[in-house]
Amino acid sequence: MDISIGKVLISETVDRRCKEILEEAGVAVDCYNSMNKEQLTAQIKNYDALIVRSGTKVSKEVIAASDHLQVIGRAGTGVDNIDVDAATRHGVLVMNTPDGNSLSAAELTCGMILSLARNIPQAVTSLKAEKWERKKFGGLELYGKTLGVVGLGRIGREVAVRMQAFGMKTIGHDPFIPANVSAEFGVANLPLEEIWPLCDFITFHTPLMPSTRGLLCDETFLQCKPSVRVVNCARGGIVDEDSLLRALNSGRCGGAGLDVFEEEPPKNISLLSHHSVICTPHLGASTSEAQQRCGEDIARQIVSVIHGDGLVGAVNCSKLTKAFNPEYQPWLRLGIALGAASRALLAGSNVQVVTYGTRLNGIMDVFGRAVLMGILRDQVSLPINILNAPFLAEEAGLKLSSTHEISVPERFPACGGCSVIINTHAETINKDHLELLGSVLGDCPVLLAIGKASFMNAPLAGIPIGGHMLILSTKPGVHVLSTVLGTVEEAGSQLMFFTSSSKDDGNQWSIVRISNPLKDLSVLKTFVLSIVQFCV
Numbered sequence: 001m002d003i004s005i006g007k008v009l010i011s012e013t014v015d016r017r018c019k020e021i022l023e024e025a026g027v028a029v030d031c032y033n034s035m036n037k038e039q040l041t042a043q044i045k046n047y048d049a050l051i052v053r054s055g056t057k058v059s060k061e062v063i064a065a066s067d068h069l070q071v072i073g074r075a076g077t078g079v080d081n082i083d084v085d086a087a088t089r090h091g092v093l094v095m096n097t098p099d100g101n102s103l104s105a106a107e108l109t110c111g112m113i114l115s116l117a118r119n120i121p122q123a124v125t126s127l128k129a130e131k132w133e134r135k136k137f138g139g140l141e142l143y144g145k146t147l148g149v150v151g152l153g154r155i156g157r158e159v160a161v162r163m164q165a166f167g168m169k170t171i172g173h174d175p176f177i178p179a180n181v182s183a184e185f186g187v188a189n190l191p192l193e194e195i196w197p198l199c200d201f202i203t204f205h206t207p208l209m210p211s212t213r214g215l216l217c218d219e220t221f222l223q224c225k226p227s228v229r230v231v232n233c234a235r236g237g238i239v240d241e242d243s244l245l246r247a248l249n250s251g252r253c254g255g256a257g258l259d260v261f262e263e264e265p266p267k268n269i270s271l272l273s274h275h276s277v278i279c280t281p282h283l284g285a286s287t288s289e290a291q292q293r294c295g296e297d298i299a300r301q302i303v304s305v306i307h308g309d310g311l312v313g314a315v316n317c318s319k320l321t322k323a324f325n326p327e328y329q330p331w332l333r334l335g336i337a338l339g340a341a342s343r344a345l346l347a348g349s350n351v352q353v354v355t356y357g358t359r360l361n362g363i364m365d366v367f368g369r370a371v372l373m374g375i376l377r378d379q380v381s382l383p384i385n386i387l388n389a390p391f392l393a394e395e396a397g398l399k400l401s402s403t404h405e406i407s408v409p410e411r412f413p414a415c416g417g418c419s420v421i422i423n424t425h426a427e428t429i430n431k432d433h434l435e436l437l438g439s440v441l442g443d444c445p446v447l448l449a450i451g452k453a454s455f456m457n458a459p460l461a462g463i464p465i466g467g468h469m470l471i472l473s474t475k476p477g478v479h480v481l482s483t484v485l486g487t488v489e490e491a492g493s494q495l496m497f498f499t500s501s502s503k504d505d506g507n508q509w510s511i512v513r514i515s516n517p518l519k520d521l522s523v524l525k526t527f528v529l530s531i532v533q534f535c536v
């Protein structure tokens with residue numbers, strides 16, 4: 001997949017190294033401290049890439065307002081401020097830098113736990129107000145207490161190991177981390193319902209998703225120890241704010257440390273101002289170290305994609321990394337070319353792709369997407385690429401089935417190849433289905449056969465497929481080369497090559513490459529059974 005980034009917009013404060021790295025790679029960068037929705041919607045059409053933190057809402061309206069946006073880079077972890085589905089549909093790559101700020105977020109969480117145990121923020125405020133309230137701010141020791149960690153990913157596990165140093169017993173819950181893995185960092189991974197009654201402190205480290213929204217709510221608070229302390233430095237909404245306020249007021253919750261809120265900046269003043277709540281304005285990643293790492297990481301990831309050096313940190317195409325691998329580019333060009341040729345020959349709605357050989361093992365999905373790109377180019381409302389091809393195909397009513405076979409049939413070269421079959425019940429040129437065989441020789445995509453008509457007759461090993469092409473079928477023995485040559489030259493084009501296949505059930509196919517497209521095929525149509533023109 002070709003990504004070409006000339007101009008990047010950074011819509012909020014990101015470490016200066018981000019801009020520097022991009023500029024060193026020859027990319028122009030415009031930086032804003034904090035763009036509002038109107039500014040972003042108006043400006044986005046001028047940029048190839050957008051870099052944000054959590055403060056920019058990249059809605060589907062913003063994405064739709066873009067013109068040639070190819071990448072949205074998140075200098076940080078959470079992508080819940082980005083409409084990832086809309087980005088994918090528009091073929092926009094979304095990337096994040098999930099490792100860059102984990103330690104900072106973990107350290108802030110530990111600070112919240114310590115502060116809740118000893119009422120540090122409240123005591124500071126009191127003393128600054130010239131009060132000496134030693135009795136009011138008595139706390140409790142962490143030693144021997146139980147900490148529940150919900151979400152045992154990058155941050156959750158860093159929090160657990162740090163709090164073990166205080167003598168806390170750490171238990172946790174994460175449906176995707178095996179118990180033996182969490183045991184390695186000293187956390188017993190238990191079902192949620194077993195966690196609630198055991199914890200003196202609970203901290204949340206999951207993404208916000210339908211399955212994690214309101215994990216701690218009225219119902220689950222009832223299962224918790226009285227006076228449980230709660231920390232949320234992950235995402236607002238994992239702890240339901242209304243339930244939390246009720247639990248704080250009733251004493252069921254003994255205190256809460258919040259860095260994130262359902263709405264940011266938060267409007268829930270009664271929660272923020274509660275005497276047992278300590279809170280920070282989404283500062284988990286706000287350290288110079290984390291910001292430098294995230295800024296550098298996202299810039300390097302974008303440069304790497306521009307240079308075709310590989311894909312790191314992709315959010316919406318992690319399974320498509322091979323589409324960015326230079327080794328596979330000729331194969332993807334083959335898929336696009338066979339898709340375009342199939343489409344020109346037959347307007348079918350069912351596409352069956354089979355790839356063969358060890359070389360193509362693992363790119364079946366990517367290759368199928370390339371075929372869809374070839375078929376649907378110029379047929380859909382949005383520019384099509386590897387990312388959005390399946391979505392646009394579904395919208396266009398096109399069905400794709402892809403399979404892979406390790407063994408290579410005799411009709412292919414040893415490196416393997418592919419078969420693209422397009423089916424239709426609509427009007428057809430020859431039959432109600434058509435099979436094209438192709439492969440890559442050197443780094444050149446070649447057409448091997450149309451149905452049983454082969455282009456592999458010695459000395460040929462397939463026809464290079466690319467540029468402006470004509471495919472025509474004739475009755476065997478009908479010689480059209482001189483007619484084609486004359487028509488092509490008369491149209492001011494140049495004939496680059498003309499090759500005919502072996503005979504197939506009475507028909508013969510010829511492939512013609514020309515320098516410029518022909519405006520009118522009507523003269524040639526009188527000499528042939530069928531003729532189509534396409535370009536790849």
Ligand SMILES: NC(=O)c1ccc[n+]([C@@H]2O[C@H](COP(=O)([O-])OP(=O)(O)OC[C@H]3O[C@@H](n4cnc5c(N)ncnc54)[C@H](O)[C@@H]3O)[C@@H](O)[C@H]2O)c1
Pocket residue numbers: 077078079098101102105150151152153154155156173174175176177205206207208211212233234235259260282283284285286
């Ligand atoms: N406050 C901040 O500034 C700040 C900074 C960095 C990250 N974050 C947030 O912290 C959260 C965690 O980040 P991370 O890097 O550790 O992510 P991560 O992907 O490494 O870990 C998240 C874990 O949650 C688990 N999980 C998913 N659904 C779950 C469920 N229903 N119950 C329990 N566990 C579940 C996943 O299996 C995964 O292991 C994210 O929401 C991220 O946006 C906040």
Ligand SMILES: O=C(O)[C@H](O)COP(=O)(O)O
Pocket residue numbers: 053054055075076077078079101282283284285286
């Ligand atoms: O998900 C994240 O990375 C954190 O919430 C940090 O967000 P920020 O980059 O806006 O500080």
